[in-house]
Amino acid sequence: MSARGALLRLEQLEVVYQKVVTAIQGVSLEVAEGQIVALLGSNGAGKTTTLRAITGFLGVDDARVTDGRVWFEGRSIENQPPQLVAHQGIAIVPERQKVFETLTVTENLEATVPGAGTTRAEQRRRVERVFEHFPRLHAARRRLAGYLSGGERQMLAIGAALLCTPRLLLVDELSQGLAPRIVENLLERLVELRKELGLTVLLVEQSAHVALQVADHGYILENGRVVLDGTPQRLREHKDVQEFYLGQAGGGERRSYRDVKQYRRSRRWYG
């Protein structure tokens, strides 16, 4: 992948929590304009930390980017305050607490601050567009977001993120806690939106199944490092991905946790 088309580029990123705990180390990845890129990894691999490093939300937990750069459209944005990052065109759909539960659906959308110079009429039109994309939200527009189902919440969160007219959309755990059919539906929407708005998406997922369905490129994160990357094709064919992420046992039968530990120790990733 060439560096020219990269909208977002992480260069040897290192994040340290409370000045002592290193969460991610030397993470480099690229997201080219118009791509959907998947960032995979199990719990504690450093996925969310990577996202926070991009969005500037490290300060809340007393963490800092101590090394490396985050480039967005050729500007370096690491350690910037969140609102500033948001105004530059990076929107995020967070993992938990993704909607304002005491606000109605419409209010959730209206609370979002659009880019500079957006008129009120323009904002209204965008809200209407979101309702076109997600008719279920339109039906529920007067309801409090706290009473929405998980799928509707996810739609609302994506819709609200879209109102910032982002160049880059970060989605944290799209599939978490949702029925497979709803996930399918949301993924279709994302692909549609990319086509329509020229959106670039970084999907952060535990479920490799889901992410590799739509991604153009995938990265696998483990223990704070990128251990593997490539096209979905290549990842799917990789033995370890099959075993650990797609749940297909390599040698016919499922392996026990102890074996898995053995593999980790032998660092087959690098071999």
Place this chain on the structure above:
Amino acid sequence: MAYASGYFKTDYAMELRLIETRWQKVSAAVLVLALGVFPLISPQVAIGIANQVFIAIVGAAALMLLTGYAGQISLGHAGLLAAGALTTGVLFKELGATFWVTLPASAVVGGLLGLVFGLPSLRLKGLYLAITTLALHFVVAFVGGEYETRRGFSTGILISPPAIGGFALQEQQHWYYVLLAIAVAAMLFCINLLRTRTGRALMAIRDHDIVAESLGIPVRRYKLLIFVVSSTMTSVAGCLLAYYRGFVSIEAFSLYLTIDYVAMVIIGGLGSMLGAVLGALFVITFPYVIEGLLRVLPIPAGIANEMFAINYAAFGLVMILFLVFEPLGLVGIWRRVRNYFLLWPYRQTAVGGGGG
């Protein structure tokens, strides 16, 4: 808490030791000597201030246990002090009770009130607990005020000085040694309490009560216990205050007294007994220092008449400055200075929690 280079704790007994190094032994001896000689060479005014500081130390240590170590925020401290003082006043006035009756009686009343003040803490935390204790303060103040007006003591109750072993405490110097002994006893009690299982349980509750509960610490029992202990101590301080002033009036126990005590533990530094002492010293001497400064500085006479207001404003300002710029309080400053000299010529770099 390594006070000297080359001193390492190698067993549990060393962890529990009160005086750890020879340097500490020497400084403790110097401190004892200084405290003992102080009243012999100081003017009456200074001894009077020291006496007030000693009483405040008892009260501040009690609040430090509750807020600084157990993490239960109380805004009812003045109410508890008032309870102790009023118990003393009432018993003295109505029954002519002596010191040896009123002191335990104040302690018992304080303990019972601690139970009342502590009950909400079983259901509420943080801000709401603070508010509840604040409300209880108003109730105590109201009951006290009612008593005073109904019985015709609205100007207050006069109390004659206490007799200990046929020896009436009247001179400031005598008071000094008695109060010093009580303050030291209170400090030792608190420090010892904190070194036990109880103390560790309290800190666990402060840091995370749900985790503490799941570790098998009976959170409710300890919360009530610390409220009772703290209130008893506070009430005793109130009793001492009544005798020392020779006068009880509910007016003196307003919300501002609570704020004074809260300021002591904050300015001193939460979570440190040394902080309670430093805070008490700071808050009690503060108005005298300001007054002295005003007398020295060339300030128009008109403003100097507004002593009270100047004190107030300066006190608020100092409290804000501490909260904003030095949340660790005087103890934080003291530690930084100490570490600077301990580590000299190397620069101290904070790692994790910083120096003990």
Place this chain on the structure above:
Amino acid sequence: MQTVANIAVLVAIYALIGSGYVLIYRVSRVLNLAQGELMMLVAYLLFSLATLFGGHPASALAGAVLLSLLVGLVLYVVLMRRMTGELVIAAVLVTIALGILLRGLMVLVWTGQMARPLEKLGWQNSPLALGHGVALSSVAVTTIFVAIAIYVGLFVFFRYTAWGVRMRAVGENPLLAAQRGIKLHVAYAMAWALATFSGGCAGMLLALDSGLDGTMAIIGLKAFPVVLVGGLDSLRGAIVGALIVASAEVLAIQLIDPLVSDVVPFVVLIAMLAVRPWGLFGTEEDIQRV
């Protein structure tokens, strides 16, 4: 009937002061215990302005209203902004300290003497007969109308304007709000400005009605049970709480003893905290329960 009228006036005052507590708590989760001192400050500012522009009462009033917004704004920018990210209780203690500081400064600047801004403005506080033998002073009647107007204004603001909705959003989840591009500091600063404004209105009206001296801040503290009874984060709750506390207080004065009036709000408060600590209209999750 006169009792009902008296209660209505007290409800208006309490509701106005209470809205100040609610605004700041709702948006930033900080309890502003300097509310009483702030309303007193605004009242004194009105007094000074009235002395300055003796002949133009309208401009003095407008100036005081503007200053009240400015005071809240400056307080946030200079002081409270530094407390973001600190423990909530530390922020609350800062407001207590701020109250002490303000009180000292106000005595220094204006002395503790009784000040009557109404005379300086050159107005009369004539009693109005409202029929059925009910009479209220004209300022008291104004108070009721001002309270209604401010509450209607606040409801409209929070319901229909973009920034009102955003302030509610910030109050619920500041992290998410920042992710949606909402500037937190703007929301907090607006909350402080609005709170000083509505509290200041109560202070000005009280001062116009019965003069002002060093004891006004205590009324601010007495209004504090009002918001707890109603629920700290609910404007609707503040009205209901004001209604309950004011009725209890007025009735206690008439039926029992004027002396108890100071303690009645706090007894109501303790009863409320024992039964339903988050208040009548408050959000239940708000309360940190064991």
